[in-house]
Amino acid sequence: MVRYFIKRLGMMLIALFLIILVTFVIMHSIPGGPFTSDRNVSKEVEEALNEKYHLNDPLPKQFFDYVGNLLHGDFGPSYRFTGKTVNDFIANGFPVSAKLGGVTILFVILASIPMGILAAIKNGKWQDMLVMAVATIGVTIPSFVIASILIYIFSFRMGALPSFGLDSWKGYVLPVITLGGYSISYLARQMRSSLLEVMGQDYIRTARAKGLSEPKIIIRHALRNAMIPVITVLGPTVANLLTGSFVVEKIFAVPGLGVHFVNSVTMRDYTTIMGVTIFYATFLLAMVFIVDVFYCLIDPRIKYD
Amino acid sequence: MEPILKIENLKTSFMTSNGEVQAVRGVSLTVGKGEILGIVGESGSGKSVTAMSVLRLLSDTARIKEGTITFKGQDLIKMPKKELRGIRGEKISMIFQDPMSSLNPLIPVGRQVEEMIREHDPDRRKEEVKKDVLELFEKVRIPEPEKRYGCFPHEFSGGMRQRVMIAMALANKPDLLIADEPTTALDVTIQDQILRQLRELEKEYGTSIIFITHDLGVVAELCDRVAVMYGGLIMEEAPIDDIFEKTGHPYTMGLLASVPDMDQDKEIRLQSIPGSPPDMTNPPKGCPFAPRCPYARQLCASELPDFVQVGEGHRSRCFLRYSDAPADANNPFRK
Numbered sequence: 001m002v003r004y005f006i007k008r009l010g011m012m013l014i015a016l017f018l019i020i021l022v023t024f025v026i027m028h029s030i031p032g033g034p035f036t037s038d039r040n041v042s043k044e045v046e047e048a049l050n051e052k053y054h055l056n057d058p059l060p061k062q063f064f065d066y067v068g069n070l071l072h073g074d075f076g077p078s079y080r081f082t083g084k085t086v087n088d089f090i091a092n093g094f095p096v097s098a099k100l101g102g103v104t105i106l107f108v109i110l111a112s113i114p115m116g117i118l119a120a121i122k123n124g125k126w127q128d129m130l131v132m133a134v135a136t137i138g139v140t141i142p143s144f145v146i147a148s149i150l151i152y153i154f155s156f157r158m159g160a161l162p163s164f165g166l167d168s169w170k171g172y173v174l175p176v177i178t179l180g181g182y183s184i185s186y187l188a189r190q191m192r193s194s195l196l197e198v199m200g201q202d203y204i205r206t207a208r209a210k211g212l213s214e215p216k217i218i219i220r221h222a223l224r225n226a227m228i229p230v231i232t233v234l235g236p237t238v239a240n241l242l243t244g245s246f247v248v249e250k251i252f253a254v255p256g257l258g259v260h261f262v263n264s265v266t267m268r269d270y271t272t273i274m275g276v277t278i279f280y281a282t283f284l285l286a287m288v289f290i291v292d293v294f295y296c297l298i299d300p301r302i303k304y305d
Numbered sequence: 306m307e308p309i310l311k312i313e314n315l316k317t318s319f320m321t322s323n324g325e326v327q328a329v330r331g332v333s334l335t336v337g338k339g340e341i342l343g344i345v346g347e348s349g350s351g352k353s354v355t356a357m358s359v360l361r362l363l364s365d366t367a368r369i370k371e372g373t374i375t376f377k378g379q380d381l382i383k384m385p386k387k388e389l390r391g392i393r394g395e396k397i398s399m400i401f402q403d404p405m406s407s408l409n410p411l412i413p414v415g416r417q418v419e420e421m422i423r424e425h426d427p428d429r430r431k432e433e434v435k436k437d438v439l440e441l442f443e444k445v446r447i448p449e450p451e452k453r454y455g456c457f458p459h460e461f462s463g464g465m466r467q468r469v470m471i472a473m474a475l476a477n478k479p480d481l482l483i484a485d486e487p488t489t490a491l492d493v494t495i496q497d498q499i500l501r502q503l504r505e506l507e508k509e510y511g512t513s514i515i516f517i518t519h520d521l522g523v524v525a526e527l528c529d530r531v532a533v534m535y536g537g538l539i540m541e542e543a544p545i546d547d548i549f550e551k552t553g554h555p556y557t558m559g560l561l562a563s564v565p566d567m568d569q570d571k572e573i574r575l576q577s578i579p580g581s582p583p584d585m586t587n588p589p590k591g592c593p594f595a596p597r598c599p600y601a602r603q604l605c606a607s608e609l610p611d612f613v614q615v616g617e618g619h620r621s622r623c624f625l626r627y628s629d630a631p632a633d634a635n636n637p638f639r640k
Contacts, residue, residue, distance in 0.1 A: 123365075200364075202406040208362055209401075210421050210473070211393035220420075224411050300457045301410060 001296065001303070008292065012285045019281045020070070020274075024063050027270045053079065066274075075275035080267045086275035089260045094279075096166070097244030097256030103172055104180040104241050112184040113230070116191020121218070123196060131188060138185025147178040147251045164253035175252045179245055183237050190233055195226040224298060231298070235291035239284040308335035309480055309513050310359070310397075315372035317351075317358050324586045328354040330537035331372075333612075336481065341507060341514040343528035343545075345521060345560070349582050351537040352517045353402075356483050358382075359515075360393050376481070395425040398474040402486040404466035408458040414469045415442075415454030421476045441472040445502060464495035471499070475506055482507075483515045488523065500527055521564050525549065530618070533557050536583045536593025539612065543619040553621035555637065556594045592622070600625060600635055 041049075050056050054065065069076055075086035119131040154174060155163035162171045198204065199222055207217045244258030257276060264272035295302050317329040329351040336342045346352045357363045359374055359381060374381040376397065381389060398421075401407045408417060418438045423429065435454070442450035445468040458466055467487060474482055484503065488496035504527060507514055516527055524531055525545065532542045533556065541554035552558050559578040580597035583589050592598070595605035602624065610624045625636050 202401060202403055203409040205362055206401065206407045206470075206473075207409070209360060209393055209399045211390040211395060211424055212420075213387075213390060221409050221412075225409070299411060301459045 005289075005293070008289060012289060015285060016278070016282060017067075020067060020278055021063070023274050023277050024066065027274055028059060028062075030268075053077070070278070075278075076271040078264075078269055078272055080264075080269040080272075086272050089264075089272060090257065090275065090279055093244070093255065093257035093260050096254060097249070097258060098242045100166065100172065100175055100179065100248075100254060100256065101238075101242035101244065104176045104183075105238055107176050108180040108183045108187060108237070108241070109234075111180070112187035113191050115184070115188040116230075117195060117218070117223075119188065119192040120195035120199065121214075128192075131192070135185035135188045138181045139189075141181075142247075143178050143181060143245070144247050144251060146181050147174070147248065150174045150177060151251075166252075166254060171252075175248050175254060178251070179241060179248045183241065187230060187233065187237065190230050191226065194229045195222060198222045198226040201225070228295065228299060231291055231294050235287040236284060239280070239287040243280050243283055307338055309338050309376070310334075310336040310515075311373075311375040312355070312359070313373045313375070315355060315358055315374065316370045317354050317363065318368050318370055319364075319366050320368060321366060321586075326585045327588050328367075328537055328585055329358065330588060332534070332537075332539055334532055334539070334542075336513050336515055338480075339507065339511045339513055340530065341504075341516055341528045343524040343531040344515060344517045344534060345519065345524055345531055346534035347519055347582060349585070350534040351585075352534045353485050355534070356399075356485050356515060356517050359483060360397055360399060361389060362399070391425070394421055394479070395477045396479055397481045397483065398477070398479040400467070400470050400474050400482065400484040400487045403490050404463050404470055404487075405490065407470055408466055410458055413455045413457055414461065414466075415439075415456075418442075418469065418473045418476055421473050425477055437476070438472070441476055442469075444475075444506070445469075445472045446498075447472070464491050464499065467491060467495075467499055468502075471502065471506070475510065475512070478510050479512060481513045481515065483517070485517045486519070487516075489518070489520070496523070503527065521560060533560065536588060537585060538593060538622065540594065540623070541619075541621045542612075543616070547616060547619050551616060551619070553615045553619055553626060553638070554623050555598045555600050555625070558637065559597075592624075600637060 054062060057065070066076065073087070075090065078084045078086055078089065115131045115135070119128040122128045151163045151174065154161040160170075161173050162168075163174070165171050166175070195218075199218075204217060204221060207221045212220070244254075244256040244261075246258040246262040248254065249256040249258045250262075257279075260272060261276040261280075263269075264276065312332060312334040315329055315332045316327070319326040319328055328349075332351070332355050334342070334344075334355075344352045344355065354363065354367070357367075358369055359376075361369070361381070363369075369382055372382065376392070381392070384392075408414065415435070415438050418441060419434050422434050422437060439450045439454065442453060447453050447465060447468050453461075458469075461469065470487075474484075482503075487503075488499050491499065500523060503514065503516075506512065516524070518524060528545050530542070530544050531548045532539045533548070533554065534540065535556050540556045541548070541552075543551070543553060547553070548557065549561065552561060556578075562576045563578065565575055578597055583593045583596070589595065589606070591604075591606045591608050592601070592610055595601040598605065604624055608624075610622050610627070612620050612622045613626055615621045615626050624630060625638050630636060630638070
């Protein structure tokens with residue numbers, strides 16, 4: 001098993017290298033450069049800028065320099081904000097996104113799993129219909145629409161909750177609901193269908209034949225089995241929420257990483273685009289790895305040899 | 306013999322999108338103390354549904370529409386769920402057909418048996434319960450019980466898993482064991498060992514057994530009495546020897562003729578009963594076997610024969626067994 005995980009770690013590094021390579025190649029094959037935009041810079045200035053950021057070096061050299069810097073944890077300077085580095089953006093933005101994301105994850109897990117369980121237990125009854133209706137709304141209505149409705153009701157009409165900023169716990173309520181809405185719906189559905197499937201298994205009938213009560217059957221026999229597919233989707237969801245969402249951060253004026261990412265694209269801030277992409281990719285790979293570890297802990301049938 | 310279980314006029318249906326499937330249409334059975342009753346029939350005859358109805362282990366779409374199931378003076382059908390749970394696994398236990406899927410894949414087998422004991426006797430000390438489980442494992446011949454205790458189901462073969470199921474079913478020394486095709490999914494050699502074990506355990510504990518199977522050979526080896534089911538009804542019920550020697554129903558005759566014979570010429574095709582079982586969403590008005598019966602008359606299609614006495618403890622549901630049935634050439638019972 002340890003050997004498997006070491007192998008997995010190796011594969012992850014290869015995957016990460018490929019992601020870096022591909023983003024790098026794509027970034028450098030886009031026509032135009034970071035300094036060929038809005039305001040007119042003279043040829044000499046542009047030349048000087050290219051020289052300063054080593055953009056005249058041959059591509060392979062640029063690439064290996066970049067990777068070399070990455071190994072030191074250096075994502076390079078921002079091309080658009082003089083004096084700022086991509087590390088600054090991540091160091092400033094990630095904690096904000098991660099805090100909001102962390103609260104959201106907690107909220108998502110605490111809401112979606114009980115919702116899914118309730119819907120499965122009350123299969124076909126009104127509780128099930130209600131949960132499924134809410135879940136359908138959650139996956140179909142885009143987050144910016146939900147955000148607008150929430151702001152209209154709770155901030156504009158009732159004045160109960162702030163519409164921007166994360167200064168107090170109240171500030172978290174609306175962004176968390178908006179950010180978590182989709183994941184809650186998705187996970188609740190997953191939990192419901194997974195638990196329903198498990199409840200139809202033969203070993204659940206065995207548990208009933210033992211004389212166990214329904215709550216005991218669900219807690220001892222059904223839930224652990226039903227959690228396996230839920231954990232599969234939980235991994236990427238966690239990565240997604242922690243690294244921030246552009247829409248939610250933009251609407252609620254949260255100074256997180258998601259805003260930087262999208263802004264850097266429109267501003268052709270190459271190093272920031274690459275840096276944030278690689279940061280996100282690393283995170284996602286790590287989460288998938290953690291999911292694998294969880295599989296091993298939950299399911300004794302998985303031996304990975 | 307004092308019956309330990311008495312099923313009377315049981316009717317169980319499944320509510321499906323295609324309408325009501327009348328799986329069991331009025332079954333009456335008794336099981337005596339220490340008796341092994343076989344229920345035989347092909348797929349869809351209602352034998353498993355009858356068995357599952359006893360502990361009400363059917364799916365949500367099933368409804369027990371009529372009848373009583375009396376166990377120790379109490380009707381299991383009317384009993385509140387909570388009380389019924391006290392009987393499940395404690396007084397009546399079950400073994401299922403597919404040992405591969407009947408054990409929880411995430412829990413060590415020893416703990417799954419332990420759970421059975423502790424559920425009905427929560428005050429027992431853990432070490433004591435474990436000792437019991439190890440003894441049970443030994444009894445059902447699981448080699449190296451101590452080592453096997455912490456193993457997971459996927460580390461066991463089908464036969465070994467079924468032994469775990471048997472150990473579990475016997476853990477609380479139940480009065481009645483319902484075995485629903487426990488050997489169908491197993492190799493013939495393993496099947497034989499399991500049957501022998503069931504018989505030994507029946508002797509040791511005095512447990513009554515309802516043994517459900519489609520295999521008449523198994524019935525011959527194990528059972529004291531047999532009920533043959535078809536189309537949701539019992540067609541014939543007889544002591545074991547009578548079923549083979551004084552066969553009392555054309556359907557049973559057909560079943561017996563389809564059992565392969567070791568001495569049979571290989572060139573001869575294995576006999577089977579032509580046709581297929583009735584559609585239970587719309588069960589036939591008359592005898593369900595009539596469309597496939599080589600001796601069927603006009604009457605058989607329109608009217609359901611009664612379950613009549615044809616010998617000592619031997620009953621049959623066939624017009625040809627009525628005392629006034631014509632003794633012509635087409636009556637196999639009056640030649």
